[in-house]
Amino acid sequence: MRSVLRIIGTAAGTLLAASLVIYGALALAPGDPATELAGPRATPRLIAQIRHQYGLDRPLPVRYWSWLTGAVHGNFGISLQFRESVSALLAPRLPVTLELVAYASVIIFVFGLGLGLLPSLSARLNVLVTVTAGVGIAVPTFVAALVLVEVFALKLGWFPAVGTGTGFAGQVEHLTLPAFALAFSWAAYVAQISRASVREQQGREHVTTARGRGLPSPLVFRRHVLRNAAMPIVTVSGLTVAGLIAGSIVVETAFGIGGLGSLLVQSVSAKDNNVVLAISMILVVAFVLATTLSDLAHLALDPRIRASARS
């Protein structure tokens, strides 16, 4: 129980520190949001008024604190670019990104884990899986995106090349190529890790013991190989989901999907720092959440860690 609290405490600390660093860095960025807001023909008086109105004349720690308390309540300020509340801007985009990441996670689970476990059925597949995974890992998301568009949208015409689609079927159809592009290298990574950890466990002494006791092979595989191999796989899955969240930035831009990621890129170019800050923090929260969950899962799976954390 104590180690659970410690993991959660570490996560909270990480989030707080990350918010401080990101807020501080953006606040110190060159350029004055008040001038931007006031427009090109603003008088110094108007700028000063805007500065006061948005609290920009207060000291940095005070501004950070009021931003933080606002952010906790879902208030991220106003977007310079759209003259609209950031929360209202993000609300319709968040589900799009979540759907994309969820879809990609399913693909990774099915294909990554499936591919990784293939060699345990037949040793002959080992080389094939190793090579496929090794090349797959090296394919950047944006390259995977374009290759998928070229092959499945343009050559074969199975899926649309861009856009979000309407209705559930339409959304799934439009998100299929982006999700595969996003999942591609991570599926390869998961395949590589699961192949390696299953292989490692199969060579372990305790598996020899189990085989030597005449237990049926499927039982040995499930109880002694897969169960133990699950620990590194779970750790990697946490990293994977976190990586997908970062990867969604690229994929949404590549496919022109209106999610958080594409808005982030757009806002960086437009110097819309409130939006940049809000999306960055949401992504960091998601990232920390994913790694924390995998830490907790690891704790549940490995009695040795539970014990060492207790003592």
Added chain:
Amino acid sequence: MSLASVNLVTVEPASGRRRTRLDPALAGIGAVLVLLVLAAVLAPLIAPYSPDQGNILIANAPPSPAHLLGTDAVGRDIVSRLIYGARLSLLGPALIIALATTAGVTLAISAVWIGGWYDVVVSRVLDLLFAIPGLLVAIIAVAVLGTGLIAPVLALSLAYTPYIARVLRSVALRERRLAYIESVQLAGFSGWAICLRHLLPNVMPLIRAQATLAFGAALVDLAAISYLGLGVQPPTPEWGIMVSDGQASLLNGYPLESISAGFLIVVVVVLVNLLGDRFAIRAEEAG
């Protein structure tokens, strides 16, 4: 009960000659990578055309003896742009790894050597950095410092520092506990002399492996930043930019620019990863 074999005289194994034989696969990978770097350095001598000047009349030309991979949407030779593009595409990650390795090695070894609260603070900061994906750090850095090469390179150096430092710290911690460091210490050498002359050479194979593996990841991240339009700006030749530039052509039925630049990225990353895996195996054998 003593081991019977303890009392049997043991002579050095006869077959002790399998160390440091040149691995042909390693040599092959190394040769290809060296050729790539040479091509980047000697781009003006090798590239058949200027990377910037195109002939709009031959835009999106198919491959031909004059233009082996055809031309892009504004009629620039794709092969020449790929060769020139290798410069920034390889230099960027090399800078990132150089900075991250220097910072990581310094942080890890000083943390292990000084210990105490300093070690705690360094470890916390590294954990924090590790918790945020490199791509996001780079994007925030661009938001602060503006587009170009400097912001993402600095940000990614920061983001990759924990990859080197965290692994190194745990190994250095183990090495430090080994008796030999203590004996050198007793012999009266200063802390830094011990670190540089004894600790560092022993963790070198591991540093090499981690740095090589991080190079591939840094290359992909940096290319992604360029692809998003947040890094170096067109018309600079760079592989990430070429994938992005070529995207419109691809949708119009001319996929060669995007695909060839993407292919080069994949090839380089595969080779570098293979190299890193070999280094990692060697580091494991050495440690």
Added chain:
Amino acid sequence: MSAPLLELDRLAVRLPVHGELSTVIHDASFEIAAGEALGLVGESGSGKSMTARAIMRLLPPRAEISGSVSYLGQSVPGFSRSALRDFRATQIAMIYQDPRAHINPVRTNGDFLLEAMLAQGVRPAAARERAVGLLAQVGIADGGRRLRQYPHQMSGGQLQRIMIAAALVTSPRLLLADEPTTALDVTTQAEVMAILGDLRVERGLALLFITHDLDLAAAVTDRMAVMYAGMIVEIGSSQTIHQDALHPYTVGLLRSRPKIGSRARIWVIPGRPVSAFEAGPGCVFAARCPYATGRCRTERPGLREVERQLVACHRAEELKGSVSFSAEAAISD
């Protein structure tokens, strides 16, 4: 003597090492009668453990074996998958040198003890009762609580007892013990050996006891076989071999360890132990034997009856009682 329980006849094993098959066992022939304890003695790398693994058919993939291993007259290598599973599940059990590595660390002791019984359809309550009873017999009193604990919560000695109990849950007739006490500290070693000895006699179990410790083997076994470089070089009653060893290697092994209460010099066998695949065409020990002749280096001796034991040495008769090694011999090598 009745028909043997287990019989090995000219067993040879080759394992893939760096892609090539290397011999790890040249010739292992012995038999174990029901209820009998046989010691298999040799230095590490001599092929003892591989012999046990060959009997269990637990060799690494792509290993090649020749010769025969038969259990109650049936060929073990010829077993079908299901027959092999039955053989392992009901007839034979093995305990290993390092229980910490040989028991799954993420499953409870209860899982480890019960899974073999449950796989055979024993009801959980009955299986648990039997496991607790067996734990008591190996000297673990609070069995019910131990079943819920994990291996890392046990000491090495306790874990080895659990391993022994787990080997016995299915009432096998033959137990293979591969250096079961080597990883334990000295007092625990004695306790575990005593438990093993008692249970064996009580249940009429046959035992193949693998060890590098000739004295220990002599103390707990009826007969023993001495193995060197994948060859059995001497086999006979434990007492005879302990007192009147014939093979120069056995003699060297016996005298290369200090004896309590004796100020006699420790002998040193020159050279280092060779692996089976390094041995030349002659006697596997020829390279280290001060008495080796030309014949020893070209013609490999087989086991033959000399006095009361079987020995693989061309010069066994003439050397009897006169074999000696000295530290000087090591230097001149």
